[in-house]
Every structure is written in structure tokens, then in C-alpha cells.
Amino acid sequence: MRGVVQGVGFRPFVWRLARSHGIAGWVLNTGDGVEIHVEGDPRTLDAFATALEREAPVAARVDRIDASAVLPHAPAAFEIRHSAGAARPTAGISPDLAVCDACLRELRDPADRRFGYPCINCTECGPRYSIMLGLPYDRPRTTMHEWPMCSECAAEYANPADRRFHAQPVACPRCGPGYVLRGIAGSDAGDPVAAAAALLRGGRILAVKGLGGYHLACDGSNAAAVEALRTRKFRKERPFALLARDLPTAKRLVRLERGAEAVLTGVARPIVLAPALIELPGVAPDSDELGVMLPSTPLHHLLFDAGAPPVLVLTSGNRSGEPIAFEDSDAAARLTGIADAFLVGDRPIARRMDDSVVRPPVVLRRARGLAPGVVARIPTARPLLGVGADLKNAVVLVVGGEAVASQHIGDLDHALAREAFATAIDDLLEMYDVDRSALMVAHDAHPGYVSSAYGLDLPAAAHHAVQHHRAHVASVLAEQGMLDEPVIGIALDGTGWGDDGTIWGCELFTGSVAGGLVRAAHLLPAVLPGGDAAARWPVQAAAGFLAQTDTAPAAGEAPFELPERYARAAELVTKDVRCFPTTSAGRLFDTAAALLGFTREITYEGQAAVWLEHLAHAGGPAEPYPMPYAAGVLDYRPLLAALLADRRAGRDRGTVARAFHGGLAAGLAAAVLALHHGTGIATVVLSGGVFQNELLSRELRTRLAPAGLRIWSNRAVPPNDGGIALGQVALAAFAV
Ligand SMILES: [Zn+2]
Ligand SMILES: [Zn+2]
Ligand SMILES: [Zn+2]
Structure with missing residues (x-):
């Protein structure tokens, strides 16, 4: 039997099952799974085989059972045998x-x-x-x-x-091992869990050692505690996740649709993003959603049993932008000044592991409970390593034709994240005993990426650069096991290195993973004045995009109130100084957000787009703005002109945001249909971080539905850059 069958109670399960069927034989762990030898009459063996799959332990995943007849050994009973010599370990x-x-x-x-x-x-x-x-x-x-x-x-x-x-x-x-409470005088006496629960009731902030790292916890209904946590963590606006005591409590927080309840209560226990039913001040500003999880460790249950508030903020133990702390000394150093007390377990954590995030059915972050995990099958005997991109990094190793995804590692601009990145790669290569003389390393084509440089330095038989947006599209096709399928692939994101050395981000391809993906259409290029800062300041991106229109507002002009930074960026565009060509969809969203009032610096990636979607939900149905498509180019200028006119006419901002989303969806749909008619290709793939925007995804699907096209998007790996590594290995498998 192959799959996740080791470390999940599989052999004792087989032992009990065989005994209950009165079958003799043995079970043992092998390098690539579990081997079972059974002897008995055919009917009993059939019943046993059926039960093997049907009654397997909840955490096991049986991928394959290969059965064959062998000579009988006439064993006296059923036993668990010691493992056969270590073959190359490919067991999950x-x-x-x-x-x-x-x-x-x-x-x-x-x-x-x-x-x-x-x-x-x-x-x-x-x-x-x-x-x-x-x-x-x-x-x-x-x-x-x-x-x-x-x-x-x-x-x-x-x-x-x-x-x-x-x-x-x-x-x-x-x-x-056990737990102790540290940091508050006198609180180390008595039951540490009861004392910790009392601190939480009293509005204090607690560092709690979990499975894969430290969390920071406070009472989610206590606005002052939530505010204090934000201030101390330097986390200005990014939503906090919540830990609900039980399912009924979770159901008072969010509306659970489409199998979301099964995901919430499943063994992985991820954070589930779902529509909010109540507002908890300070928890998720500018969002219609809340991220909720249920207790995953015995300690969580004990805290609630001891009277902790039923809804806790439970967020990663770090200062904003840093990776989660998982070593005790590091946590003590970094979280002192944030946490009032530490609930510390003795058992060391071998590796950092964040909480997983799922917006059912889409996995947005693979980590605790989901990683490592097989996310696709790639038909190649050669070991392949995809090192991912520099934001939301995760890596993928293909061994024995199975693509195993690592945990979410994070943004590689932080030294601790770079360490975790190197460790995750070493972990996978060592645990799967990969033959480096056959290994091919796939990396992003961006020459400035930390991940690319690291990948190129890794000893391997070959290295292969993969263009960012093709990797996004390929990640979906790898998940689907459709590497030969001709598709129209759309990749929408903020930033990725293009074939021509410019910043791409709204790209349509035709072709297949096996045969190659050809760029068939893209956004009309704009410029980004000021380089990297343009990704942090929506008004700066706006200056670059609006320069392509005739109706750009002046700085300070009502109702836009664009700040001086906008004027300075516009000047850079006029003088063509530090301007970089781009087709980024993310920056087009930033432009619209800036024109609708988001004129400050963003505090997390994609924030302006999240803000804009939230605004659009508040608006009524609206006629989409025009975004014509012709000869491989999507022209956003009429769309921005219409947006500016509506704003100047004082139209409701929510409705304007809605018309923007609709316009972009209509433009993309027109491009897809033109490519469909030109090529006959009837399968469409959607990927890239921008497709985390549900309104845009829904509008686009609605517009493509009448044409009878098949539409695929990511499920197992994130549509954001957390899924890039899978696309890299899929494309590398077909590289010469
Ligand atoms: Zn004991
Ligand atoms: Zn148990
Ligand atoms: Zn991307």
C-alpha cells in the first residue's frame, strides 16, 4: 500500500483488522509504504481488502494498493514485523x-x-x-x-x-514533557494552564507554544487587548486569525458554506476564511471575512476548559514581517515586549510551521496539518526540485513521480526566512534520499531573486529557469494531471519577471505544459515610477498608469485628494526617470484603489486590492467599464477614463469599484473568447494572486460560462506565489 501510511497508526490498524477477520500473515513498513502478507480463503481476503480502504485511520491516505499472489508461508497468526532494510524512502x-x-x-x-x-x-x-x-x-x-x-x-x-x-x-x-507559565510574578505556581486562561480573561496577551511555533493569543472580543496586540506586534491592518472554542462558537462568527465545515473540523485544522457574521473591532479591518480555526492541540482544549474566552485571537508569534518564532530562546528574545506571559512547552519543535489557510475549496497557505503533502503527480523518473519565488515561498520536490510540497516558508527578504528556506530544501532532499547527480533544480527566471540565486548554487545535474507566469498556469495543470492539455492560461498577479525583462502581471498564454506556453495576450504596458516603492504606494502605481490616459487628475484635485507623492511620481514619468515598463494587474488594482481613496502606504501585499473588493461588495450592480481587447492587447485606458469620469461626477464609490471589477472581467473574457475562436482551445486556466479576489473570479466565470468553456483554477496549491514551485517542476519535467 502506498500513500500516507506511516506514522498514522496504520500497522496496528491492519493488525486489528486481520485478527478480526481471522487472517494470518504479517504487516511491515517498507521504504515506500506498507507491505501486507495475508493468507486465507478468497472471500475473507476480499472482505479484508475492502475494509483496508474503507476503515483506514482518518489521518491515512491510501493512494494505491498493488495486490499479487505469492506462495503461502502458513503463518500461525498475524503479526507486526520489523521493517525491511531501508530502501529509498518515498513513503509519505x-x-x-x-x-x-x-x-x-x-x-x-x-x-x-x-x-x-x-x-x-x-x-x-x-x-x-x-x-x-x-x-x-x-x-x-x-x-x-x-x-x-x-x-x-x-x-x-x-x-x-x-x-x-x-x-x-x-x-x-x-x-x-510538560508546560510552564513564565513572565508574570507568582503565576508560575499552580496549574499553568488555569493561570494562562485567567490572564486571557483579564485582557492580557499570551505567547503560547504550539505545534510548529509560538502563537500570540488574546481575547478576541476585547477591543483593547486586540488593539494592544496590533500596536506591540507592529501589525497595523492585516487581519488576525481567530481560535474558536468549538464548532457552535465558530458558526456564530462566520457563515460556513460549500464544505467549509468539513475543512474546519478536519484533521488538518487550518484557518478557514469565511464570510463574517459579526464584527470584532480591530480583528479584520476592511474585510468581509474572518479567519477562524478550531482547537488542534490538547493545550487549546485545556485552555478553553479552564475558562479562556471562547473566541481568541491566535496569530503567529512574531513582529510584523518576520517569520514565526519556534525556538524557546528566540521566542523569549523576540516576543518579550509583545507578550505579557509565556506558556512554554518543553518539547522542542524541529521546524517552523505556520497555520494553514484555506478558503474552501482553495488552499491559500499550505503549512501545519497539510505539509509536507503530495499535491500532484508528474510523470518523470528524474528527481526535480522547484525552489519557488521570493514572496510567499514554498518549495516542491518531485521524487518517484510524486510532487511533495513543503510548508509555507514566507517572504525571503527576511534572514530567518532564508534560513528556513534552505532548511526546508535540505529536509526534503535528505528525507527522500535524493540522488543529487540526477537532480534538476527549477527556479524563477528573475535574476535578482534570492530563490533563483540559491537554486543556481545548489549542486545538481541541471538547473532550469522558469518564467513566473507560465509557472502559475502550469501549477493548475499539474494539479489536474493534464500536462498535455492545450489551454488558454491567464496569470494575474503583482510582479513577475517577463521574457523581455519587464515586469509582467496580466498575461494570457496558449499551449500546454508539455508543448510549451506561448504568450498570446497581455495588458497594455504602463510604467512604474520609482521601482519597488511603486508596489507599496498605490498612488505611485496610479501615476504610472494614469500617465497613459488624457484625463489624469492633478495632485490634490477633488474628489481624489491624491498626495504629493503622486505628483512626484507623475514627474518621474514625464521625465522618464526611474520608470519601469509593466503589464501588472496588481498595479492596475492599486491604481483604481488610489482613485477611490486608498492613498496611504500598504502594510501587506495585496492590501489595496482587498480594500477595493470590500468596497465593491458594498456597491450596487453596475455596468462594467469598457476594457477593449484587440490584437493581443487589453486596453485599460477607457476603463480608467470611465472611472475618473464617474468619480468626478460624484458617483457612489462602491458602485464605481464594482464597475471596475466588472470591466476587468469583461475585458479578460473578450480576450479569452477571441483566443478560443482563433485556436479552438476550450479549456481555460486561472492562476496568480489576483485570483484570490472572489468578485473578479466570479464575474469572469459568469462571463465565460455561456461559451461552454472548461475553467480550472488552483485547489491543492495556492493561486498566489505559494504555488509557483509546483508550476516550475511541471515545466522543468519537459525541459530538454
Ligand atoms: Zn509515561
Ligand atoms: Zn489520539
Ligand atoms: Zn506571481
Whole structure:
């Protein structure tokens, strides 16, 4: 059996199942999965095989069962055998798993020896990748090696009939790690969890060590506490995630649609983005959504049982822009001054792991509970490594034809993130025992990217540069397993290095991953005055785009009130100083946002577009602005002219924002239909960070629906640059 079948209680499950069917034989872990030898009458064996798939442990994922007849050995009973010699390990590495119901019952049972024990776990739940130091996955190669098991734990560990048979992190209050509360005088006496819950009730900010790093927590309903957390973390506007005590509490916060409840309650326990039902001051400014998760660790449950407020802000333990802290000394250094107290677990974390983020059914960030994970199959025997891009970095390793995605690493402009990036690559190459003499490394074509430079320096048989937007499109096709499929691919994002050395970001391609993707259409080029700063200041992007129109407003002109920075940028355009050609869709969104009132600096990537979408939701239905398409070029000038005219005429801003979204969707649809008629291609692929905008995606799909085109977008990897690495390896697989 292949798939995620190790470290998830699979062998004991097979043992129990075989015994219940009265079958003799054995089960063992091999380098690439689990091998089962069974002997019995055919009908019993069939029933056993059916149950193997149907009743597999919740955290297991069976990808394939290969069955064949072998000579009988006439074993006396069914047993778990020791692993065969280490073949190359390609068995799936299990992500961390949310605490299971059986462990939760013990956690709350005063008669159980693990009553109230925050590190309770079993073969079906608990930490995995976040404690793993190497493969094969067993206790000496985890961060639990420092805690010798007591006799009771050792007996459970050795008993195939026990829920904790070979549960590598097994522990109890007698022999295992625990938690302490630090930082507030007198609070270290007594129960640290009860004291921590009391601090949260009192409006204090707590650093809590989780599975993959430190979180910062405070009462989500306490506006003063939320405000204090923002100030201390230097996180001005980016939304905070919430931890809800239970499902009913979560349902009071957000409206759960389209299978969102199953995602929220699943073993991965990601942050689920869903429409907000209530407003919590300071939690998610300028957004219609809230990010909510349910308790994933025993500690979360214990905090709520001890009376913590039912809705907590739970955000990564860092200052704005830095990676999450996961080592105790680092957390103490970086979070002092932010947290009032620290709830610290003894068990070391092997690697940093953020929370995953899902807007069902789209994964926006793959991390805790989802990583590492197989996201696609690429038909190649050669090992391939995709090192991703510099923003929202994640890497992908293809080994044995399976594309394994790493956890979200973050923006590589930070030294700690660069360290994590190098570690993630080493981890995957070592754990899968990759033969470097055959390895091909795929990297972004941007010569200035940290990830490109690192990829080029990696010892490998070959290196291959992949254009950014083609990688976005290819990521969808890799997920779909459709590498030969001819498509019209649309990639919309903020920034990516184009074939001609300019900044691309609104690109349409035709072709396939296997045969190559040809740039077939793009946005009319504008310029970006001032380089990188233009991505942080929407008014600066506006100066570059509006310079292409005849009706650009002057600085300070009502109702736009564009600041002096806009005038200075416009001057750069006039003089053609430090201006860079671009076809970026992200900057077109910034331009519209600036004209509708977002004239300040953004504090996180994509903020102006999020703000604009929020504004559009408040507006009524509107006739889309014109955005004509001809001869491979989408012309935004009539669209901006109409927007300026409506603003000058005092039209409602929400309606203007709506007409902008509609206009862009209509323009893209016209381009797609023209390409469809020209080529006969009837499959459309949407990718790139801009497609996180739901209004735009919906409007575009609505416009393409009557033509009967198939439309695919990302599910398993993010449409933003977190999905780039998958596209890189897919395209590299076909490079000569
Ligand atoms: Zn469990
Ligand atoms: Zn013990
Ligand atoms: Zn991108």
C-alpha cells in the first residue's frame, strides 16, 4: 500500500483488522509504504481488502494498493514485523494531526492517567513533521528522544492491540514533557494552564507554544487587548486569525458554506476564511471575512476548559514581517515586549510551521496539518526540485513521480526566512534520499531573486529557469494531471519577471505544459515610477498608469485628494526617470484603489486590492467599464477614463469599484473568447494572486460560462506565489 501510511497508526490498524477477520500473515513498513502478507480463503481476503480502504485511520491516505499472489508461508497468526532494510524512502511523511476524540476523552477523564496532560497523543493524532528529525520516522529521530518512556508508556508503545502502539511521541505526565507559565510574578505556581486562561480573561496577551511555533493569543472580543496586540506586534491592518472554542462558537462568527465545515473540523485544522457574521473591532479591518480555526492541540482544549474566552485571537508569534518564532530562546528574545506571559512547552519543535489557510475549496497557505503533502503527480523518473519565488515561498520536490510540497516558508527578504528556506530544501532532499547527480533544480527566471540565486548554487545535474507566469498556469495543470492539455492560461498577479525583462502581471498564454506556453495576450504596458516603492504606494502605481490616459487628475484635485507623492511620481514619468515598463494587474488594482481613496502606504501585499473588493461588495450592480481587447492587447485606458469620469461626477464609490471589477472581467473574457475562436482551445486556466479576489473570479466565470468553456483554477496549491514551485517542476519535467 502506498500513500500516507506511516506514522498514522496504520500497522496496528491492519493488525486489528486481520485478527478480526481471522487472517494470518504479517504487516511491515517498507521504504515506500506498507507491505501486507495475508493468507486465507478468497472471500475473507476480499472482505479484508475492502475494509483496508474503507476503515483506514482518518489521518491515512491510501493512494494505491498493488495486490499479487505469492506462495503461502502458513503463518500461525498475524503479526507486526520489523521493517525491511531501508530502501529509498518515498513513503509519505505525515503532517501534524489534530488531537483525536479518543485522546480528548482521556484528557477530560479525571480517572485517566493522562487527565489534563497537554502532550497527550496516539497513533492517530499528535505532532509528526514538527518533531521529525529524520527518516524512517521513529522515536530516536524525533525531538521526543530526550524523554525515555516510563514503564506504562513503554508497555502501550509495544502492544499491537494498544492505540499507542509505536506512537512515536507517546508520553504521560510521569515521563513526558510538560508546560510552564513564565513572565508574570507568582503565576508560575499552580496549574499553568488555569493561570494562562485567567490572564486571557483579564485582557492580557499570551505567547503560547504550539505545534510548529509560538502563537500570540488574546481575547478576541476585547477591543483593547486586540488593539494592544496590533500596536506591540507592529501589525497595523492585516487581519488576525481567530481560535474558536468549538464548532457552535465558530458558526456564530462566520457563515460556513460549500464544505467549509468539513475543512474546519478536519484533521488538518487550518484557518478557514469565511464570510463574517459579526464584527470584532480591530480583528479584520476592511474585510468581509474572518479567519477562524478550531482547537488542534490538547493545550487549546485545556485552555478553553479552564475558562479562556471562547473566541481568541491566535496569530503567529512574531513582529510584523518576520517569520514565526519556534525556538524557546528566540521566542523569549523576540516576543518579550509583545507578550505579557509565556506558556512554554518543553518539547522542542524541529521546524517552523505556520497555520494553514484555506478558503474552501482553495488552499491559500499550505503549512501545519497539510505539509509536507503530495499535491500532484508528474510523470518523470528524474528527481526535480522547484525552489519557488521570493514572496510567499514554498518549495516542491518531485521524487518517484510524486510532487511533495513543503510548508509555507514566507517572504525571503527576511534572514530567518532564508534560513528556513534552505532548511526546508535540505529536509526534503535528505528525507527522500535524493540522488543529487540526477537532480534538476527549477527556479524563477528573475535574476535578482534570492530563490533563483540559491537554486543556481545548489549542486545538481541541471538547473532550469522558469518564467513566473507560465509557472502559475502550469501549477493548475499539474494539479489536474493534464500536462498535455492545450489551454488558454491567464496569470494575474503583482510582479513577475517577463521574457523581455519587464515586469509582467496580466498575461494570457496558449499551449500546454508539455508543448510549451506561448504568450498570446497581455495588458497594455504602463510604467512604474520609482521601482519597488511603486508596489507599496498605490498612488505611485496610479501615476504610472494614469500617465497613459488624457484625463489624469492633478495632485490634490477633488474628489481624489491624491498626495504629493503622486505628483512626484507623475514627474518621474514625464521625465522618464526611474520608470519601469509593466503589464501588472496588481498595479492596475492599486491604481483604481488610489482613485477611490486608498492613498496611504500598504502594510501587506495585496492590501489595496482587498480594500477595493470590500468596497465593491458594498456597491450596487453596475455596468462594467469598457476594457477593449484587440490584437493581443487589453486596453485599460477607457476603463480608467470611465472611472475618473464617474468619480468626478460624484458617483457612489462602491458602485464605481464594482464597475471596475466588472470591466476587468469583461475585458479578460473578450480576450479569452477571441483566443478560443482563433485556436479552438476550450479549456481555460486561472492562476496568480489576483485570483484570490472572489468578485473578479466570479464575474469572469459568469462571463465565460455561456461559451461552454472548461475553467480550472488552483485547489491543492495556492493561486498566489505559494504555488509557483509546483508550476516550475511541471515545466522543468519537459525541459530538454
Ligand atoms: Zn489520539
Ligand atoms: Zn509515561
Ligand atoms: Zn506571481
